[in-house]
Amino acid sequence: MGVTKRIQLTASLPQAHRQVLALHSTVEAAAADAGLDPRLVELVKIRASQLNGCAFCVDAHTRDARELGESERRIYLLNAWRETKLYTEQERAALALTEAMTMLPRDQDVPDDVYDQVTAVFTEQQYVALAWAATVINTWNRLGVTSRKPLPGEAA
Incomplete structure (x- = not known):
């Protein structure tokens, strides 16, 4: 895996790439x-990217998280977030939602207990932004994984 050179989807259809970038900016705002x-x-983005196996996005968002002051320890343990007390109630809810949304193709559901957990600790506006953030990173992941987008400094 990773040997076959792939067409870079974002470069191949720049109009669509610009629209996904605009959506990304809207959701960030x-x-x-x-x-x-x-x-x-950023934790949401990293966790979805881990689940989807998008090396480009994991790399980008772990660097972004570190620039925002996130600890390396919490980044390293993110894939085992349920097994540690390092994450807040809100973070746990956001990560549970992210996982449920990312695993929709497999599970075909966001369970009621996850929805209830998230809406208990976030406002409606925050919930909407989180759900859209998970949606956008899953879009980027699918483009990156399908294209086998190289990491910065790697040969394309």
């Missing part, structure tokens, strides 16, 4: 307007 901690949003 909505998250900020809702008062979501940018580090929480």
Whole structure:
């Protein structure tokens, strides 16, 4: 895996790429307007990217999280977030929602207990921004994985 050179989908259809970038910007602004901690949003992006196996996005968002002050320890343990007390109630709810939304093709549901957990600790505006953030990163992941987007510094 990873040997066959792939067509880079974002470069091959720049109009669509610009529209996904615009959607990304809209969702980032909505998250900020809702008062979501940018580090929480980065954790959502990292976790979805881990589940989807998108090396490009994991790399990008772990660097972004570190620039925002996120600890390396919490980033390293993100794939085992349920097994540690390092994450807040809000972070746990956001990660549960992210996982449920990311695993929709397999599970075909966001369980009521996850929805209830998220809406108990976030406002409606925050919930909407989180759900859209998970949607957008899943879109980027699918483009990156399908294209086998190389990491910065890697040969294309």
